Amino acid sequence: MKKGRGLMTTDEYKKIVSASVSEEAEQAHMMAWCAWAQNTYPQLDLAVHVPNEGKRSAAAGYKLKQAGMRAGFPDFFLPVPIIDTDGRLIYSGLAIELKKTGGRPTDKQIEWLEKLEGTRHAVAICWGAEAAIELIGAYCRKDIDNIRRSTHSAEQLEAIRPKKRAPKVSKINFKRLSYFAVGCTQTAITALDILINGTVTGRSLVIVLALSVAALFTMVREVGRG
Numbered sequence: 001m002k003k004g005r006g007l008m009t010t011d012e013y014k015k016i017v018s019a020s021v022s023e024e025a026e027q028a029h030m031m032a033w034c035a036w037a038q039n040t041y042p043q044l045d046l047a048v049h050v051p052n053e054g055k056r057s058a059a060a061g062y063k064l065k066q067a068g069m070r071a072g073f074p075d076f077f078l079p080v081p082i083i084d085t086d087g088r089l090i091y092s093g094l095a096i097e098l099k100k101t102g103g104r105p106t107d108k109q110i111e112w113l114e115k116l117e118g119t120r121h122a123v124a125i126c127w128g129a130e131a132a133i134e135l136i137g138a139y140c141r142k143d144i145d146n147i148r149r150s151t152h153s154a155e156q157l158e159a160i161r162p163k164k165r166a167p168k169v170s171k172i173n174f175k176r177l178s179y180f181a182v183g184c185t186q187t188a189i190t191a192l193d194i195l196i197n198g199t200v201t202g203r204s205l206v207i208v209l210a211l212s213v214a215a216l217f218t219m220v221r222e223v224g225r226g
Contacts, residue, residue: 023100027075029129030098034136041140043080050075072108074116074123076132082122082142091147092120094139099127110161117154124151125160 027049034044050073076096084090095116097109105113105125113123122139126132131150138146152160 021100023098023103026098026100026129026132030076030132030136033129033133037137037140041137043078043140044136046080047076047078047136050077070112072106072112074109074112076136078136078139082139082144089120090144091122091139093122094136095121095123096132096135097125098129098132099125101127103127104162105160107162110157113152114154114157117152117157122147122151123157126150
């Protein structure tokens with residue numbers, strides 16, 4: 001399709017539509033296809049989706065972890081090996097981390113794929129259900145060339161891994177630092193005045209009071225900013 005005023009290419013249209021779809025909808029699409037395709041690929045009866053995603057309460061998350069849930073485990077797992085005609089193991093199974101268009105894998109998801117890749121599993125990050133379906137079909141057909149083009153090696157996974165950023169000092173740390181500095185200043189001024197004059201004078205009390213008011217004003221202003 002040629003682009004014109006108010007027009008877009010088919011690929012651009014598909015990208016926009018895909019970006020508006022949630023990962024849960026992509027998962028449902030993929031697993032519905034697996035159920036539909038079992039007549040063609042009986043091995044898909046063993047396909048499973050591991051529901052690690054989704055928001056949960058802290059209590060529910062704790063219970064699931066106690067029951068054995070592992071953060072980052074791939075969304076799709078097919079424990080069916082591919083063995084060549086000589087009886088040699090090519091792949092132990094297939095693992096897919098499914099993302100919607102524009103989605104990014106987490107560090108834990110990359111770690112799981114690396115572990116599975118190290119145990120002879122075919123692993124991939126697929127953006128969109130259609131890409132996952134294409135790979136699953138190739139795996140069930142034992143189309144090794146297509147599998148290798150669509151899956152990721154350890155080196156490729158490392159390149160996709162989210163880059164770690166230097167930790168930033170949060171606003172709350174700046175606040176605490178400013179309060180600590182004011183407190184230290186108050187103490188130092190009072191101690192110095194006592195050393196010079198031998199007693200606590202009215203001047204030192206005024207200085208401490210002024211600094212305390214300034215610290216209180218700063219605290220109220222920062223809290224007001226949220």
